[in-house]
Amino acid sequence: MFKKGGVTIMRLLIGFSLLRAEPEETQESTSVQLIFPKEFGKPTLPIDNKLTKERITLGEKLFHDTILSIDGTVSCAACHVEEFAFGDDVDLSRGFEGRLGKRNSPPIFNLAWKDHFFWDGRARTVREQVLEPIQDHLEMAANLNQVLYRLNRRKSYREDFRKAYGPGEITKSTLSLALENYLLTIVSGDSKFDLSLEKKVKLDPLEDEGRRLFFSSHAKGGAGCFQCHSGPHFSDFSYRNNGLKPALDLNDLGRYGVTGKEEDKFLFSTPSLRNIAITSPYMHDGRFENLTEVINHYDTAAHQTRTLDPLIKKQGLRLKAQEKKALIAFLQTLTDPQFIDDAK
Known part of the structure; x- marks a missing residue:
């Protein structure tokens, strides 16, 4: 950690990508800048979901939490495993009650440079993509309103979302934005x-x-x-x-x-x-x-x-x-x- 121009700079490793964090005026969030191989070119990041340490940490927590599934048994990380480059090692992943999916779970790195998601490209943004598996009857099979109810009842999540997105209830929008913030930081380019x-x-x-x-x-x-x-x-x-x-x-x-x-x-x-x-x-x-x-x-x-x-x-x-x-x-x-x- 060192100071430059009166602003404290620190380097940290979050979600497999090296980030540079510079405190904003607010005490609640710390903005970060994605660092990536120059050959990739600068990605077009969402202007309404600025990368911050609090949002990335929250998104990563949600990604690994089974609270997003109908019965608390399946997480996003169940089908997108770190050691398989956030993919899966089976042909078709199994979700709630062992239900067999219809497609292979693709690795989810370098999403910041993509403009469509899923094998058929039906989602145009990461925030749109992340909500589908939560509600798919073959995957996490959850009712989104029930998921939001559970999240709002947990004091730790209410506090995490407040730090990341400000006061108010946890909503479909803030849930998808938090997951998007984390997933956009998974960068692979060092082979x-x-x-x-x-x-x-x-x-x-x-x-x-x-x-x-x-x-x-x-x-x-x-x-x-x-x-x-x-x-x-x-x-x-x-x-x-x-x-x-x-x-x-x-x-x-x-x-x-x-x-x-x-x-x-x-x-x-x-x-x-x-x-x-x-x-x-x-x-x-x-x-x-x-x-x-x-x-x-x-x-x-x-x-x-x-x-x-x-x-x-x-x-x-x-x-x-x-x-x-x-x-x-x-x-x-x-x-x-x-x-x-x-x-x-």
């Missing part, structure tokens, strides 16, 4: 690959060959992965049909369920490949248990539908065994060690 870009470490020969395959097009002898998994987040955040055969038992039409447009059938949001080695199983339904299965999917003929993405090679990549090993080695360099170390 071996990132360090190699900074010349702090070197990729080994197998990893480097995988990097070449990843970032080279089919025409140039590569796998062309970068065409969908591009930029610093290893995703273009678009919707695509990647050639999976639909699972009949789930009857999941993807983005079509939101838009009703034929061209959106079987399209799902392109996930980030950051931390991919620790976020198995894979795909929207968790059908692939490991990266070998994922690569084998793209290596063989895709399931043909009218909405198949044009970037998917219909007959498969036809990679050699050594090339597959190289790709996996490279993908493993995208793991951020903080999600492993801090979960121990």
Whole structure:
């Protein structure tokens, strides 16, 4: 801690992201500034939900509290586990009474750079997204009014919300804002690959060959992965049909369920490949248990539908065994060690 221009500055680690906190004029809240890799670019943070230490701490507390579920048995953290980069290690997560969900729980880091949420993109903001699992009958199955009643009855939560959002009852709005404040601070961008870009470490020969395959097009002898998994987040955040055969038992039409447009059938949001080695199983339904299965999917003929993405090679990549090993080695360099170390 030190002083600069009469203002006390302190560094603190909250929710896996390094923050700089500067006290505001009010004694109740401490504003914070998100620190992130420069390659990410500055995120557009909500102007009506300024990041503060009190709000982030409250949001993290709520995230891990089973009070948000119908019977006090399920929390947000039950399906978004820190050691799995805030994802889950099962194909379909189980909620209240062991009810099976319909989709794989995606990792929830770097949300500050996204503009749609869920596999089908039905939520446009984090504050909108966080309320759905609480009320979903397959997940936390709670009545939101009952959740708010419980929170308002707890003295500790009344005090926490007062410090974070001022006097008054805890509402649907302040609940969603607190969770949003915390989730926006979960930042991941410190992998071996990132360090190699900074010349702090070197990729080994197998990893480097995988990097070449990843970032080279089919025409140039590569796998062309970068065409969908591009930029610093290893995703273009678009919707695509990647050639999976639909699972009949789930009857999941993807983005079509939101838009009703034929061209959106079987399209799902392109996930980030950051931390991919620790976020198995894979795909929207968790059908692939490991990266070998994922690569084998793209290596063989895709399931043909009218909405198949044009970037998917219909007959498969036809990679050699050594090339597959190289790709996996490279993908493993995208793991951020903080999600492993801090979960121990």
